[in-house]
Amino acid sequence: MSSDTLSDVLRAVRLNGAIFFSIDASAPWVAETPPGVALAPHVLGGVEHVIEYHVVTSGSCWGGIVDEPAVPLETGDVIVFPQGDPHVLASAPGMRGHADLDLHRSTAAAGLPVAISHRGGGEPVSVICGFLGCDARPFNPLLATLPRVIHVRQRDATDGVLRSFVDLALAECTAKRSGGQSVLARLSELLFIEVVRRYVATLPSEHAGWLAGLRDELVGRALQRLHERPAHPWTLEALGKEVGMSRSMLAERFVHFVGIPPMQYLAQWRIQLAASLLRSTTATLAEIADRVGYGSEAALSHAFKRLVGVAPAPYRQGARRRTT
Secondary structure (H helix, E strand, C coil), X not given: CCCCHHHHHHHHCCCEEEEEEEEEEECCCEEEECCHHHHCCCCCCCCCEEEEEEEEEECCEEEEECCCCCEEECCCCEEEECCCCCEEEECCCCCCCCCCHHHHHHHHHCCCCEEEEEECCCCEEEEEEEEXXXXXXXXXXXXXXXXXXXXXXXXXXXXXXXXXXXXXXXHHHHHCCCCHHHHHXXXXXXXXXXXXXXXXXXXXXXXXXXXXXXXXXXXHHHHHHHHHXXXXXXXHHHHHHHHCCCHHHXXXXXXXXXXXXXXXXXXXXXXXXXXXXXXXXXCCHHXXXXXXXXXXXXXXXXXXXXXXXXCHHHHHHHHHHHCC
C-alpha cells in the first residue's frame, strides 16, 4: 500500500470527477444547485455522495449554502461544498433561484461541459461548475472531517498551482478537443486534492479531526502504518512501538485527533477496503478476507454485516446493479 495516506483513502472511496457546466452570466443572475443527495442518482454513474465545486474564471460573484451567509468570490477563487449542501451562486448576496434537477438529469446525454448563459446586462462573470463523486460508506474518514464549505481565494494561493489547474480547465472547456471530458475529470480530482491540501494548511494547531491527525507527526505516522499494512495483525502495543509512543499515549492522542481508537479505525478501514474490492473486483470473499486482514471468510462476513448492515454478497450485487 502507498505511504501517502490521503491518496490511499481517495483511491478506496473511488473519488472521481467531471465538469458539467460553464456559466457565462451578467448581473443580475442566480443559479441554485439541488442537494447532493438528490443529484447522486443522476450524475457520475449513480455515486453514493456528490461534492460540488465552482471556479470563478473571470469577474466576481457570491456563493454560499442556501439560507446561510454568502461569501464574495473573485477571479480564480474556488468554492467547494464537500457535504453536498444545496447552494446558490449569484450576482449579489441573498438571491434565490430555482434548483432545476431536470437540468442535471439531462447532462448524461449532453456533450460536456454544458454551456449556460444568464444575460442580465450588468457586470459579467464566468464560472466553471463541477462535481466529484465518492463513497460515503462504509467508512470515509476524509469526508467526515471536511467542513460544509471550503473557500480558497486566488490571492492567497501565491504559488500559482491552483491558477494552473483553473487555466487548464478553462482551456479544455473552450477548446472541446478529443478526450476533453477525461482531461476535465482528472483536473476536477486534482483541483479538489489541491483545495484539501490548502485547507489542511490553514487549520489551527489545536484543530482536531482526521486531516489534522495526518498533519500531526505521531498520529500521522500511526495512520501511515495502518494504511501501508492493513492486513498486518496489529495490536495497540505493536503500533505504539512502530511510532515511538506508549500504548496509552498513542490511544489518547489518536482519539483526540481522529475521534476513535486506533484498532477501531483499523477495523473500519478494513471494511472499507473490503467494500471497495467487492465493488471493483471478482475476488472471492475468502481472497478479500485474506487481503484485508481477516482470518476467515466467516470473520469478514460477520464484521462486514455489523458495520454495513448487509452481508458481503448482497452488497456486491447491489453495487453492480447501481453501476449498470
